[in-house]
Amino acid sequence: MLLVPAAVRAKALAAGAERWLSALPDLVARLEGEWSIRVGRVLEGGTEALVAEAVLEDRTPAVLKLLAPGDEAAVRCEITALRLCAGDGCATLLRSGPARGALLLERLGPPLSDLGLPAADRHHILCSTARRVWRPAPGAGLPTGLEKAQWLANFITTTWEEQGRPCAETAVAYALECAGRRAAAYDPARAVLVHGDVHQWNALQASDGRFKLVDPDGLLAEPEYDLGIIMREDPVELMEGDPMARARRLAARTGLDAQAIWEWGVVERMSTGLLAAKVGLQPVAGQMLRAAELVVTRG
Numbered sequence: 662m663l664l665v666p667a668a669v670r671a672k673a674l675a676a677g678a679e680r681w682l683s684a685l686p687d688l689v690a691r692l693e694g695e696w697s698i699r700v701g702r703v704l705e706g707g708t709e710a711l712v713a714e715a716v717l718e719d720r721t722p723a724v725l726k727l728l729a730p731g732d733e734a735a736v737r738c739e740i741t742a743l744r745l746c747a748g749d750g751c752a753t754l755l756r757s758g759p760a761r762g763a764l765l766l767e768r769l770g771p772p773l774s775d776l777g778l779p780a781a782d783r784h785h786i787l788c789s790t791a792r793r794v795w796r797p798a799p800g801a802g803l804p805t806g807l808e809k810a811q812w813l814a815n816f817i818t819t820t821w822e823e824q825g826r827p828c829a830e831t832a833v834a835y836a837l838e839c840a841g842r843r844a845a846a847y848d849p850a851r852a853v854l855v856h857g858d859v860h861q862w863n864a865l866q867a868s869d870g871r872f873k874l875v876d877p878d879g880l881l882a883e884p885e886y887d888l889g890i891i892m893r894e895d896p897v898e899l900m901e902g903d904p905m906a907r908a909r910r911l912a913a914r915t916g917l918d919a920q921a922i923w924e925w926g927v928v929e930r931m932s933t934g935l936l937a938a939k940v941g942l943q944p945v946a947g948q949m950l951r952a953a954e955l956v957v958t959r960g
Contacts, residue, residue, distance in 0.1 A: 663686045663703065663711075665682060665703070665711060666703065666705050666706075666707070668707070669708060669709075669711055669729070670682060672708050672709065673729045676729060676730075676731045678729045678731065681729055685711060685727065688727065688761065688763075689713075689725070692725065692761075692763055692765075696765060697718040698716060698717055698718070698725065698765065699716045700713050700714070700715050700725055701713060701714040701716065702714045710727055710762070711725075711726070711727040711729075712726050712727075715765065715768075717755075722767075722768040723755055723765055723768050724765070724766045725763070725765055725766075726763070726764040726765075726766060728762035729762070730762060733759075735878070736759055737759055738804065738877075738878060739764070739876070739878070739879055740757050740764065741801055741802065742794075742803070742854060742856070742878070742879030743757075743764070743766075743877065745796065745798050745801060746796075746854070746877075748767070748873075749793050750790055750791070750792075750793030750794035750856075750873060751794060751856065751873055751874045752767050752769055752865070752874070752875050753766065753767040755767065769867055769873055769875070770865055770866035770867065771865065772861065772862050772864060773786060773787070773861040773862075773864040774862045776866075780898050781910075783861050784891055784907075784911065786864065787859050787861070787864060787891055788888070788911060790864055790871070790872045790873065791855075791859045791874070791884075791887045791888070792884075794855065794874065794887075795854060795884045795887075796853055796854050797854075798853065798854040798881060799849075799881075801854070803854070803879050803880055803881045805847060805852065805880065805881050805882060806843065806844075806847045806852060806855075806880060806881065806883055807844050807847035809857075809882060809886070810840045810843045810844035810847070810928070811840075811844055813840055813928050814836075814840040814841065814844075816935070817833060817836055817837060817840070817928075817931050817935060818833070818837065820935040820936065820939060821833050821935055823939070824935060824938050827935070827938050827946075828953055829954045829957075831954075831957050832950070832953045832954045832957050833931065835956075835957045836928050836930075836931035836932075836953065840928045842924055843883075843886075843924055843925060846883070847882070848883070849881075851883055852881040852882055852883060853883075853884055854879070854880075854881065855880050855881075855883075855886050855887045856874050856878065857877060857880045857882075857886070857887070857890075858876060858877070858878055859874060859887045859888075859890045860890055860893075863876050884915070884917055885917050885922045885925055886925050888908075888911045888912075888915065888917065888922040888926075889921075889922055889924070889925020889926040889928065889929050890925075890926075890929055892908060892922060892925065892926025892927075892929070892930070893926050893929040893930045893933055893949070896945075896949045896951070896952035897948055897952075900952055900955055904952075904955075904956050905923060908920075908926065927953070927956065930953050930956075931949075931950075933949055934946055934948075934949030934953055937949060938950065
């Protein structure tokens with residue numbers, strides 16, 4: 662029996678994907694036959710997709726990921742990013758069925774979040790892993806950093822109002838200023854493939870001891886965007902001392918621009934804090950929005 666995690670089921674029902682849920686056992690059975698795999702234990706922790714352990718015909722361990730319908734463009738972007746990485750920096754894509762939202766991936770080890778490392782060590786690993794992803798990818802058909810900055814600005818404006826203005830207007834205005842500067846700074850000649858969601862839960866240990874990223878958004882943007890995600894995370898630790906110091910450390914590790922890293926972090930912290938508030942994810946929503954208010958004068 663296929664046991665769909667409660668979070669995945671709830672998200673699918675909220676999106677009106679009841680038919681997808683009821684058809685999942687048949688879809689898994691078809692993929693087992695078509696891809697010569699055996700699907701086993703369903704994995705917990707995600708919300709966007711059903712993820713289960715699988716074994717190939719030659720007994721190679723793998724993971725089957727089935728994304729709920731509703732954002733076919735996101736599925737295409739993820740598959741494109743994985744193909745471009747070809748196993749370097751991101752999990753290796755073994756098979757894909759875009760029309761069915763199906764991906765077969767190499768099975769990796771524990772996430773970075775399980776290792777209990779200090780934030781500085783996690784950031785070093787995330788920087789090193791993200792750098793392996795960054796590569797030119799003109800003509801790949803992926804969204805750009807310009808489009809992402811514009812989308813985030815619109816999301817912040819709309820969601821802040823919808824959620825009853827849960828943080829100071831000055832913090833929202835600052836985030837929108839930062840989004841505008843990153844949009845204006847977009848340069849196709851400098852844009853590279855970026856993962857788009859580089860955090861400790863998306864970094865899993867590979868058999869060689871290094872880490873690989875899973876669940877790429879897939880963007881063509883300045884590489885500082887990925888480091889803005891690292892700025893977004895660990896909001897409580899960020900406020901211990903000078904928060905700009907994290908941006909400077911990330912810039913020093915990668916040779917990138919600290920101000921651009923900072924500004925992407927401001928935008929991502931605000932948008933993610935508002936999203937977390939929208940779905941009731943506490944205490945992280947309150948922590949991110951509080952940090953967003955406190956950094957207004959630090960940039």
